[in-house]
Amino acid sequence: MAEVVKFEDVRVIRSGRPILDGVNWSVDETDRWVILGPNGAGKSTLLSIASAQLHPTSGQVTILDEQLGRANVFDIRPRIGFASSAMAKLIPEDETVRNTVLTAGYAVAGRWNESYDEIDNEQTDRVLAEWQLENLAERTFGTLSDGERKRTLIARAVMTDPELLLLDEPSASLDLGARENLLASLTDYAASDFAPAIVMVTHHVEEIPVGVTHALLIREGKIVTAGPLAESLTAANLTETFGLPLDLTYHGGRFAARAAN
Ligand SMILES: Nc1ncnc2c1ncn2[C@@H]1O[C@H](COP(=O)(O)OP(=O)(O)OP(=O)(O)O)[C@@H](O)[C@H]1O
Numbered sequence: 001m002a003e004v005v006k007f008e009d010v011r012v013i014r015s016g017r018p019i020l021d022g023v024n025w026s027v028d029e030t031d032r033w034v035i036l037g038p039n040g041a042g043k044s045t046l047l048s049i050a051s052a053q054l055h056p057t058s059g060q061v062t063i064l065d066e067q068l069g070r071a072n073v074f075d076i077r078p079r080i081g082f083a084s085s086a087m088a089k090l091i092p093e094d095e096t097v098r099n100t101v102l103t104a105g106y107a108v109a110g111r112w113n114e115s116y117d118e119i120d121n122e123q124t125d126r127v128l129a130e131w132q133l134e135n136l137a138e139r140t141f142g143t144l145s146d147g148e149r150k151r152t153l154i155a156r157a158v159m160t161d162p163e164l165l166l167l168d169e170p171s172a173s174l175d176l177g178a179r180e181n182l183l184a185s186l187t188d189y190a191a192s193d194f195a196p197a198i199v200m201v202t203h204h205v206e207e208i209p210v211g212v213t214h215a216l217l218i219r220e221g222k223i224v225t226a227g228p229l230a231e232s233l234t235a236a237n238l239t240e241t242f243g244l245p246l247d248l249t250y251h252g253g254r255f256a257a258r259a260a261n
Pocket residue numbers: 014015019037038039040041042043044045046
């Protein structure tokens with residue numbers, strides 16, 4: 001198995017305070033990770049580094065065999081798919097769903113005068129079908145519901161066949177039906193032999209799709225636990241991470257958590 005992400009003693013200091021501290025973490029190419037932690041724990045910062053958008057203050061980070069700080073980040077970034085609410089803000093409201101996905105090949109948001117090959121159009125059709133967006137292909141991004149936007153952003157993120165897929169809260173703010181549909185799509189995608197390594201951030205264990213293999217729990221910039229799901233996602237570790245007694249249940253590959261009585 002090849003390592004696609006490796007953090008060694010990573011530290012990020014902001015306003016004189018460590019927001020990531022002593023982080024050691026590695027992701028293999030067949031892994032599907034979930035990152036869980038309370039607000040402000042450092043989850044988005046972790047993803048910013050893994051997507052080669054941010055350099056740590058100290059420590060060493062290797063992404064897709066390239067060391068941050070030595071390699072050209074513009075060579076690394078196109079190999080990573082990243083779907084986040086920050087990305088959503090960059091998509092013009094009048095961009096169609098089709099063009100939102102298609103333009104991923106040029107890493108631009110907003111179609112202008114780029115020329116695309118037939119192969120790009122075929123790949124777009126394939127990805128739109130895979131993420132059940134065919135019927136929305138000509139709709140503009142600004143008219144989509146939250147769930148449709150999330151789906152479109154994930155389709156855009158996988159359009160370039162990335163070697164690493166990062167998803168920042170893919171099912172946050174979705175209604176129950178939209179959440180369950182999206183989780184089912186993520187489960188299908190993650191089960192494919194062709195899917196890349198996946199890392200997704202979430203606030204809720206209920207939003208962990210079936211098929212996730214590993215969990216990283218983080219609190220105040222420090223890893224509480226990181227490893228195979230069965231060992232790391234326990235009531236005791238969740239309790240430590242969120243700072244209150246929690247019960248955890250597992251049924252049919254899915255988790256639920258609530259305050260312990
Ligand atoms: N530029 C900055 N200057 C000062 N503090 C910062 C800066 N950027 C991030 N932080 C702080 O770092 C901490 C971690 O932020 P981060 O966004 O990574 O957390 P998170 O776990 O993703 O939170 P959330 O779940 O609320 O999205 C927060 O306390 C945040 O306020």
